Amino acid sequence: MTNISTSYSFNKMLTLKPRQKIVATILAKNEEDIIGRMIEHTVKQGVSQIIFTDNASTDRTREIAASYPEVVEIIDEPGNDHNQTKWVTRMARLACKHNPDWIVHLDADELWCGLQNLRHFDTPLVRCERMYLHPPISWDFDINKSRFYLDFDHLPIPQECKIAHRPIPDVVIDHGNHGISSPCSYSTTTDVYRHHYPIRSYNQWERKCLGHEALQRRGASCERWEMWYNYMTNQNLGTRFTRLVRIWKLMIEDPQPELLHGLMEFWATEEVLKFFRNNTDMMPRVGEWPK
Numbered sequence: 001m002t003n004i005s006t007s008y009s010f011n012k013m014l015t016l017k018p019r020q021k022i023v024a025t026i027l028a029k030n031e032e033d034i035i036g037r038m039i040e041h042t043v044k045q046g047v048s049q050i051i052f053t054d055n056a057s058t059d060r061t062r063e064i065a066a067s068y069p070e071v072v073e074i075i076d077e078p079g080n081d082h083n084q085t086k087w088v089t090r091m092a093r094l095a096c097k098h099n100p101d102w103i104v105h106l107d108a109d110e111l112w113c114g115l116q117n118l119r120h121f122d123t124p125l126v127r128c129e130r131m132y133l134h135p136p137i138s139w140d141f142d143i144n145k146s147r148f149y150l151d152f153d154h155l156p157i158p159q160e161c162k163i164a165h166r167p168i169p170d171v172v173i174d175h176g177n178h179g180i181s182s183p184c185s186y187s188t189t190t191d192v193y194r195h196h197y198p199i200r201s202y203n204q205w206e207r208k209c210l211g212h213e214a215l216q217r218r219g220a221s222c223e224r225w226e227m228w229y230n231y232m233t234n235q236n237l238g239t240r241f242t243r244l245v246r247i248w249k250l251m252i253e254d255p256q257p258e259l260l261h262g263l264m265e266f267w268a269t270e271e272v273l274k275f276f277r278n279n280t281d282m283m284p285r286v287g288e289w290p291k
Helices: 004-013 035-044 061-066 084-096 115-120 202-209 211-217 223-233 237-253 257-264 270-278
Strands: 022-028 047-054 071-076 102-107 110-113 125-133 148-151 162-165 186-196 285-288
Touching: 022 035, 022 061, 022 084, 035 047, 035 061, 035 110, 047 061, 047 084, 061 071, 071 084, 084 102, 102 110, 102 115, 115 186, 202 211, 202 223, 202 237, 211 223, 223 237, 237 257, 257 270
Parallel strands: 022 047, 022 102, 047 071, 125 186
Antiparallel strands: 102 162, 110 186, 125 148, 125 162, 148 285
8 A cells, every 4th residue: 555645755855946947148250160069068058048149150150050949039240349238238138038037148159057056046146257268279179179178266366257147128238248237136156157268279269359350440449359469460370379279288287387377378367467477386277178
């Protein structure tokens, strides 16, 4: 004879948590080398719908994105001034109409992890402050070979945060997806994090350098993009890329302060570079993902 009390308790214990609905936005331009893998990973992390903006790609980026049923809307943006705030804000407001629990704003060169941990927060905004940086390992990009990364999480230096937020119909997203313009309560976490592949191959880096021209068209600037652009116009981008790959390969085998300084000059702000120059005993860890 069935023990009704025991059976009820067992079934109750197995009840799954309600599934949270996460909608993502993606802004992309000429990202065919990574966009398919990025979308597939994002869906596996629990994102059910994606609003996608293609900024006049001349490669297969739009075609690849359109092949995924989770990409429910594609906006063709012809603008040439990299107006990220305007374009991502437009997607954020469209995402609200899908009645999600959370909205996340993803760059095409980021693979986010831990999105299921958003269920633990009840604030309207979550600042996600952990990032793992994947430098390039060769002239051509292969994500399976680019599995080694730098981990700064244990060091007392600021990291660029990205955000997740509840549906806010009149939201305005800050440039870089680092915040929203409206003041509100927020939580901070390192349990929602991202693997970042900003420089992946020589050809991709060369295209990215042109972002400086786009920013200039609307009177904006980015110190990092301007530095890269100067490398390109001075015709030594190839030499710089070769050096970057060589340093990173050495760093993987034997992390040393002088290698780190050479590596970080391609990416870090002056504040971070100064920290490492003054604290040679503090080093990021080299990690591997996926193993």
